Amino acid sequence: xxxxxxxxxxxxGREILKVLEERQxxxxxxxxxxxxxxxxxxxxxxxxxxxxxxxxDAIAMKPNIALFSAGGDTSKKWAPEFAKVGTVVIDxxxxxxxxxxxxxxxxxxxxxxxxxxxxxxxxxxxxxxxLVLALSPLHTAYGLNRVVVSTYQSISGTGVKAVRQMENxxxxxxxxxxxxxxxDQNCLPHCDAFLENGYTKEEMxxxxxxxxxLRDGTIGITATAVRVPVKGGHSExxxxxxxxxxxxxxxxxxxxxxEGLVLQDNTDTNTYPMPLYAHGKDEVFVGRLRRDDSxxxxxxxxxxxxxxxxGAATNAVQIAQYWISKFGSVKQ
Ligand code: A2P
Numbered sequence: 417x418x419x420x421x422x423x424x425x426x427x428x429g430r431e432i433l434k435v436l437e438e439r440q441x442x443x444x445x446x447x448x449x450x451x452x453x454x455x456x457x458x459x460x461x462x463x464x465x466x467x468x469x470x471x472x473d474a475i476a477m478k479p480n481i482a483l484f485s486a487g488g489d490t491s492k493k494w495a496p497e498f499a500k501v502g503t504v505v506i507d508x509x510x511x512x513x514x515x516x517x518x519x520x521x522x523x524x525x526x527x528x529x530x531x532x533x534x535x536x537x538x539x540x541x542x543x544x545x546x547l548v549l550a551l552s553p554l555h556t557a558y559g560l561n562r563v564v565v566s567t568y569q570s571i572s573g574t575g576v577k578a579v580r581q582m583e584n585x586x587x588x589x590x591x592x593x594x595x596x597x598x599x600d601q602n603c604l605p606h607c608d609a610f611l612e613n614g615y616t617k618e619e620m621x622x623x624x625x626x627x628x629x630l631r632d633g634t635i636g637i638t639a640t641a642v643r644v645p646v647k648g649g650h651s652e653x654x655x656x657x658x659x660x661x662x663x664x665x666x667x668x669x670x671x672x673x674x675e676g677l678v679l680q681d682n683t684d685t686n687t688y689p690m691p692l693y694a695h696g697k698d699e700v701f702v703g704r705l706r707r708d709d710s711x712x713x714x715x716x717x718x719x720x721x722x723x724x725x726x727g728a729a730t731n732a733v734q735i736a737q738y739w740i741s742k743f744g745s746v747k748q
Contacts, residue, residue, distance in 0.1 A: 417443055417740060420479040420503070422494070423486030424448035424459055424468060427575055428508055431729035432483050433461055435698075439733060441740070449474045450486070471497070479503050481739065483732050499535035504739060506537050506732050510617070513538040513625055520628050523734040524676045525552045530735075532743050537735055542727025543567050543618065543641065543650050544625040546700045549677055549726075550719050551656065553670045555630050558713070559659030562636035565622060568644045568651040569607055570691060571599055573723045582645055600645045607641035616641055649691025650723045658713040664705055667715065671702055676726070681705050689720035697722055698730045 419436070423429040429450070436443065448459050448468045458465040471494050474482070478501045484491050485508040495505040495512065512518040519529040520538045522545055530537060540548070547565060554560065571578040571594075578594035585600040595604055607618035619639040627633050644651075672679045680689045681703035689701030704718035721727055 417441070417481065417744065418445040418447065418477060418479040419443050419736070420447035420449055420474045420477070420482040420498075422449040422471070422474070422482055422484040422490070423508075425450040425454045425457070426485055427572060427579075428485035428724060428728045429483075430459075431724045432485060432732060433459065435725070435729045435733045437462055439737065441733065441737060445477070445479075447474050447477055447479055449482075474498075475501055475503075480744075481506065481736050483736060484508060485728065485732070495536050502535075504535055504537065506539060506735050506739075508539045508728055508732055510541065510621060511538075512536050513540060513621070514628065520625060521735050522548055522552075522629055522731060523738050524549060524674070526629055526631070527735070527738045530739065530742070532746060537739070539728065539732045539735065540625045540629060541618070541621040542573055542721075542723035543569060543652065544622055544629070545727050545731050546650060546719050546721035546723075547622065547652060547654065548626055548629045549674070549700045549721075550654070550671065550702045550717065551626070552630060553674045554656065554658065554662075554667065554715075555632070555635075557660075557666070557670055558662050560630070560632070560635045560656060561659050561713070562657040563626070563638075564655040565637070565639045566653045567607070567618075567622075567639070567641045568603075568646070568653075569618075569641060570646045570648050570650055570723055571643065572648045573607075573650065573727075574643070579647070582647070595643065599643065602645065604643040605640065607643050615639070646691050648695045648722055648724065649720055650727060651689070651691055652719045654717050654719060655708060656715050656717070657711055658715070661713045662715065664707065664715075667705060671705075676700060677702055679703065689718055691720055691722075694720045694722050696725065698725050700726055 488509040618641040622639040688703040708714035
């Protein structure tokens, strides 16, 4: 397997390299790719140095898989060029997610939508991945009627510039701003750009991507996405109304039995998910399960995951592993 990592010098790209190492994905040739300003620089993988190459050089090497995390515009322009030489692109940007011909995949839920003909596969948004992983078993059991989600999103989701902004603020320095306001000691109800309907792009990603992954356009979903001064890990307060009634015992059992989910739900011992502890882990953590008595068949829960791991790198690498196990031996 020749694997290219496009955006290998970025926050998610570096995490992808780490996850590929940890999962011991069999790679015959690693091709790190970044912008022209990084070409020739060395990055380390499995203890060895690898030189960063340009997009053109990477395409000429015809990788089997390219894991893209270099922004939407780069992806729109270059993913089809890789696809033309037979590479399967697993794209972490929002460029292709809502294209009806492109599968949008959380492997534990819908890996089965991937076919050998798919040359671009989209990795969902970080806040969507952790949400759908917890919602999916409940949707199957009771049918989702309406979901109200409020997010508490880490600055690492914005990239290196945001991490630097918060560090500068904490050290009393001025510098380049990733956000329109200070982020330390603050909460910004503003993740990604505002749209005409008054929502942000991040909020609409939660709505549209959830419906696509769960294959149900009728689910009512509304979202408020908030950026908080947390270095790593997104949290979500989720209120869900089901079509059918449930018991908390059954919900706990369903979540406990779901691959990739960890139930942390014991108020007697102050056990609940927190970004500090989800940091660096691949699982999605869920807890604070309680009945919402103000409405019928309604549940409250709290979901936390490392946005750079399951929210981005881990999910992308899992898609690659699924593809390798299913189609890796098929002659292209
Ligand atoms: P570079 O480091 O050379 O700028 P982040 O989101 O953390 O800022 O990372 C973005 C990643 O995408 C980096 O690896 C960056 O490379 C890469 N990148 C940005 N623009 C391009 C481009 N036009 N072609 C290839 N890689 C790009």
